[in-house]
Amino acid sequence: MSHAVQAELIAHEDAPHALPPVQLDQFEGPLDVLLHLIRSQEMDIFDIPMAMITVQYLRILEAQQEMDLEVAGDYLVMASTLMQLKSRMLLPRPEMDEEGNQIDPRAELAAQLVAYEQYRMLAEELNERPRLGRDVFVRSIFPESKNVERPLPEADLDALLLAFRAVLKRVGGEVRHQIFNETMSVRERMATVLERLRKGGLQLDELLADEPGREALVTTVLAILELWRQQTITVIQSESLGSITLLPKEVIE
Amino acid sequence: MKPEHVQMLASQIEALMLASDEPLSLTRLRGLLDEELHSSDIRAALSELEALYRNRGIQLIQIAGGWQFRTAPEHADLIQQLWEIRPQRLSRSAMETLAIIAYRQPVTRAEIEALRGVKVSSQMIATLQERGWIKVLGRKEVPGRPHLFGTGKQFLVDFGLESLKDLPDSAQLMDEDEIQQMVMGSIQQHENEETEPGKENPDQDEIGNTYLNANKTASG
Amino acid sequence: MKPEHVQMLASQIEALMLASDEPLSLTRLRGLLDEELHSSDIRAALSELEALYRNRGIQLIQIAGGWQFRTAPEHADLIQQLWEIRPQRLSRSAMETLAIIAYRQPVTRAEIEALRGVKVSSQMIATLQERGWIKVLGRKEVPGRPHLFGTGKQFLVDFGLESLKDLPDSAQLMDEDEIQQMVMGSIQQHENEETEPGKENPDQDEIGNTYLNANKTASG
Secondary structure (H helix, E strand, O other), rough: OOHHHHHHHHHHHHHHHOOOOHHHHOOOOOOHHHHHHHHOOOOOOOOHHHHHHHHHHHHHHHHHHOOOOHHHHHHHHHHHHHHHHHHHHHOOOOOEEEOOOOEEOOHHHHHHHHHHHOOOHHHHHHHHOOOOOEEEEOOOOOOOOOOOOOOOOOOOOOHHHHHHHHHHHOHHHHHHHHOOOOOHHHHHHHHHHHHHOOOOEEEEHHHHHHHHHHHHHHHHHHHHHHHOOOOEEEEEEOOOOOOOOEEOOOOOO | HHHHHHHHHHHHHHHHHHHHHOOOOOOHHHHHOOOOOHHHHHHHHHHHHHHHHHOOOEEEEOOOOOEEEOHHHHHHHHHHHHHHHHHOOOOHHHHHHHHHHHOOOOEEEHHHHHHHHHOHHHHHHHHHOOOEEEEEEEOOOOHHHEEEEEEHHHHHOOOOOHHHOOOOHHHHHHHHHHHHHHHHHHHHHHHHHHHOOOOOHHHHHHHHHHHHHHHHHHHO | OOOHHHHHHHHHHHHHHHHHHEEEEEEHHHHHOOOOOOOOHHHHHHHHHHHHHOOOOOOEEEOEEEEEEEEOOHEEEEHHHHHOOOOOOOOHHHHHHHHHHHHHEEEOOHHHHHHHHHOOHHHHHHHHHOOOOOOEEEEOOOOOEEEEEEHHHHHHHHHHOOOHHOOOOOOOOOOOHHHHHHHHHHHHHHHHHHOOOOOOOHHHHHHHHHHHHHHHHOOO
16 A cells, blocks of 8 residues: 555545644644644654644644734645645655665654654653752751851842843733833832931922922922822812822831 | 651751751641641651761851751851852842832732741841842831831932842843833733724734733733 | 771761852862862762761762752652742753753854754743853864853753763764764665565554664664
């Protein structure tokens, strides 16, 4: 029985119905999808039924409605490779290399899959190793006996920025935008206003009196509004157009 | 309790003692360990550990209402030597806490915890305060009236900053891909707005939307 | 060395290990301890400690060329609870990229992409770099002079490896040539079987099994 005939027969069987539906975003790329198809159906990786696998692969692709263009590119390239291999398998005469040996058009794909599967497995193993900060932990503070003096930690701006970047990354785009959209100058002013209010209430005019220039003024007003919004301070205006008093919510003990 | 249970319990407590950055009290231990344990079981395991570490380089001592591992006092000189050679680096988690306080001040501990996704210990706050890098600015008027933290003068001095404005804008801290995504997003929005009335360039529009949607799905 | 000396040494090392914020190497230990000690004495004390802490809640682990106290992996949940940590999950794609870099270093981004069959984003590279798991080792002298990536020290520290030689299964990993040979061999076998008269249904299973077994050995 030739490959061609075998492939045709399988293609007509409509095998995919046996497969549970899968979503493309469960996969890490076209090779991952192919390995899933091959392994879940116990196909031989060295004798991949091209017609069947191509149909199945394309179905998974079609089921995905929206796709990142960059990612889509990788999947589409694989689709065309599969279709090309499928048609090469249908050629009546096998291809030969210079030495007259038969060339199996699927050899390259099989090698790629074997190589990828190795790393996929190693990645899994690596992930299962006890990892510092996830599974195993070390001591993070060092309070030794009183007669030992610990030198104070050193300041390192790069480390600080790196740490902040890590936080930004973790909280992700949208949350990040909500949380960190105020400029540093407003943040700084919020801190200053709060400090000045520590000793008790202040008139708005008093607070704004020292501000040099329009920009500083605007910044302070924004800072006050933000503090008010956060319910960190109270704003009192006893009569309309009367003077405005700012109070810390409660004077700190 | 059976001896092997005491041993298991001792093993758990030992791990907690190493990992914790605060002395652990009996109440805290009970909260973390199996709820059905009696205080007496925990006490039994603790005394076993105490005995185990007696006359060793490490000791389990009772301090501030809890237990904590400390090096044995006789090794003080050795520890002093260890620490003199290389000043302490602030731990990664302390750095993150400091960074959030710097960028997000005034901020409460609960807010820092929400951003970090991890508990922030009093010990860590104390270390940063001791260093003069952070200070209490006031209290937030929400239940519990938590402290609001901000950076202190020493922070600017030690990190070589004229003012907080010298901290890089948080947007500058994004990497290539993120910025590209943002730019793509805003270009797309712009194009949508421009083509809206006459729909002169519908094709581009569609592709753009697909891209945007896909991105949203991916990041969501 | 007399037993009581070994014990004293073990006590000193124990204290140093507890007070150090990074793994301590043999060289570092020798610098801190009595100068007249031989490395072999220190080693002896270290093995005694290692044995002492085996099967305990705390373990003395050999890591990145040094020793460090770590909590035993079986208490992971407990410590996560203590720290109120949501265990961070790394994406499969990040782990695959990391695995390829770890086992194939030095390797270029294009080579990683070829192996994985997908683009590798700059963001992912940046994330791995930030964690200190990978770093740029140099450039490959081919057109475009792409970066060559390898693992950094933090990779060993975080994954609990003494050196790269301890990477699981590195011996079984097949390189390109070996894979090529294996594929050629297996395919050849198929063709022979198929052209053999009377054998209509080639015993695909057998070859499949051989491959699977090979895989199992590799993962075991």
